[in-house]
Amino acid sequence: xxxxxxxxxxxxxxxxxxxxxxxxxxxxxxxxxxxxxxxxxxxxxxxxxxxxxxxxxxxxxxxxxxxxxxxxxxxxxxxxxxxxxxxxxxxxxxxxxxxxxxxxxxxxxxxxxxxxxxxxxxxxxxxxxxxxxxxxxxxxxxxxxxxxxxxxxxxxxxxxxxxxxxxxxxxxxxxxxxxxxxxxxxxxxxxxxxxxxxxxxxxxxxxxxxxxxxxxxxxxxxxxxxxxxxxxxxxxxxxxxxxxxxxxxxxxxxxxxxxxxxxxxxxxxxxxxxxxxxxxxxxxxxxxxxxxxxxxxxxxxxxxxxxxxxxxxxxxxxxxxxxxxxxxxxxxxxxxxxxxxxxxxxxxxxxxxxxxxxxxxxxxxxxxxxxxxxxxxxxxxxxxxxxxxxxxxxxxxxxxxxxxxxxxxxxxxxxxxxxxxxxxxxxxxxxxxxxxxxxxxxxxxxxxxxxxxxxxxxxxxxxxxxxxxxxxxxxxxxxxxxxxxxxxxxxxxxxxxxxxxxxxxxxxxxxxxxxxxxxxxxxxxxxxx
Ligand code: G4P
Numbered sequence: 001x002x003x004x005x006x007x008x009x010x011x012x013x014x015x016x017x018x019x020x021x022x023x024x025x026x027x028x029x030x031x032x033x034x035x036x037x038x039x040x041x042x043x044x045x046x047x048x049x050x051x052x053x054x055x056x057x058x059x060x061x062x063x064x065x066x067x068x069x070x071x072x073x074x075x076x077x078x079x080x081x082x083x084x085x086x087x088x089x090x091x092x093x094x095x096x097x098x099x100x101x102x103x104x105x106x107x108x109x110x111x112x113x114x115x116x117x118x119x120x121x122x123x124x125x126x127x128x129x130x131x132x133x134x135x136x137x138x139x140x141x142x143x144x145x146x147x148x149x150x151x152x153x154x155x156x157x158x159x160x161x162x163x164x165x166x167x168x169x170x171x172x173x174x175x176x177x178x179x180x181x182x183x184x185x186x187x188x189x190x191x192x193x194x195x196x197x198x199x200x201x202x203x204x205x206x207x208x209x210x211x212x213x214x215x216x217x218x219x220x221x222x223x224x225x226x227x228x229x230x231x232x233x234x235x236x237x238x239x240x241x242x243x244x245x246x247x248x249x250x251x252x253x254x255x256x257x258x259x260x261x262x263x264x265x266x267x268x269x270x271x272x273x274x275x276x277x278x279x280x281x282x283x284x285x286x287x288x289x290x291x292x293x294x295x296x297x298x299x300x301x302x303x304x305x306x307x308x309x310x311x312x313x314x315x316x317x318x319x320x321x322x323x324x325x326x327x328x329x330x331x332x333x334x335x336x337x338x339x340x341x342x343x344x345x346x347x348x349x350x351x352x353x354x355x356x357x358x359x360x361x362x363x364x365x366x367x368x369x370x371x372x373x374x375x376x377x378x379x380x381x382x383x384x385x386x387x388x389x390x391x392x393x394x395x396x397x398x399x400x401x402x403x404x405x406x407x408x409x410x411x412x413x414x415x416x417x418x419x420x421x422x423x424x425x426x427x428x429x430x431x432x433x434x435x436x437x438x439x440x441x442x443x444x445x446x447x448x449x450x451x452x453x454x455x456x457x458x459x460x461x462x463x464x465x466x467x468x469x470x471x472x473x474x475x476x477x478x479x480x481x482x483x484x485x486x487x488x489x490x491x492x493x494x495x496x497x498x499x500x501x502x503x504x505x506x507x508x509x510x511x512x513x514x515x516x517x518x519x520x521x522x523x524x525x526x527x528x529x
Pocket of ligand 1: 020021026
């Protein structure tokens, strides 16, 4: 098969949601359709849940939170679908943000009763800044929830999306009868636990057809007629180009646990979702069909195999063909590297791959050479853009609690920072080290991992910092003067960039106002330099 055919076959996406909306359940059902996992019936068991959440790490088992962001691939209708799993827990949001740089589209899961929740808002806004095409799946229709029109309003207002319902629910909760597939003009009758049979799908070209009353009752049939008329007046018809530009968002309704409405969405997904997209680098735009291989590291995962110290660096292939045992350029380090056992992920199984293509993710065993954002090429100097490092929101001084293990501690801290677990700042005045994280849980993760993986012990001391802002200025003298004046609040990140540490929102505001000559940035793009 040629490169173009391989590219055409691939769809790489992520599922995003607030915790508990049903991301894991939906992932399982998708894997089931792809034959990637087999279970009698579509009933969720813990075992499957475990695979679906890629519960690789000891710490994850202990905490029951999906720390890992894993990759699950399956074949469906001749397409190779790569799902990148994203931790829903807000303390691991940064991991999710970075994973979203490696997808070409996303599915957003919303709980019908809870509507749009905080974490969904954050994640969708990240996708929006990149114009990532997004499909929305409104889940748990078997439960009482919000009115469909209210949900569409919420989706438009809170998520800043342009809603385009492609299916519409008939009833809800106890009264839930199914969904009307607006796109295909078919009524899909609900029966719990995924026992749909062909007779449950009824073509209804004209909604005035009395068969509708027969199937769902007169009251719900009339409601559906009215609602569809209203939808047609208010919402635009589906247009694939607008969806691909990230300007129109198809909406589906269903119930993941009952495997209802999932297949419809998956079928639409394989038809409309984009294949591997071009990626922007500082030098130029890289098209997937370029003959030469290129890719970037978006995630580093430690010790998936507890017997080995190795880490796995996740590489997203952006162009060309990646081959096993072939020398490629590690652009930041300027050295050639080859990989004898690059790993592909098919659901829970790992296997060694000889070749991989744009859109694919391969795991590279790494003994400390990679950091997030690194590029690999056949020789060209390319630096992929858009891999963000967000301003942390929690800060603590980190101290060495075992003086005999200083070397181990320093090594461990640096490696964990390369993995993107947290950010390290060194204060200019005292040289003390500060760890900054997005969520409080990371402090426990760092302590645990330093001890178990590096044999080092650390302790923390509280520090009153509200926010870190990367600073620069057009006039280098102005920056220097600001740094001198504010020495107590200045630190350097691990790449040597200056950061202003503000004690409170108020101080940050007043300093920003007093120093218009300084630019304050709240995310820094990770550069592979
Ligand atoms: P997450 O990954 O987004 O955090 O959510 P997850 O799939 O774990 O689902 C959260 C809870 O919602 C689970 O219940 C799951 O069974 C339930 N759920 C998912 N889809 C549906 C649906 O369509 N309808 C209904 N009624 N419930 C749904 P749990 O009690 O927390 O876990 P479990 O004991 O079922 O594993």
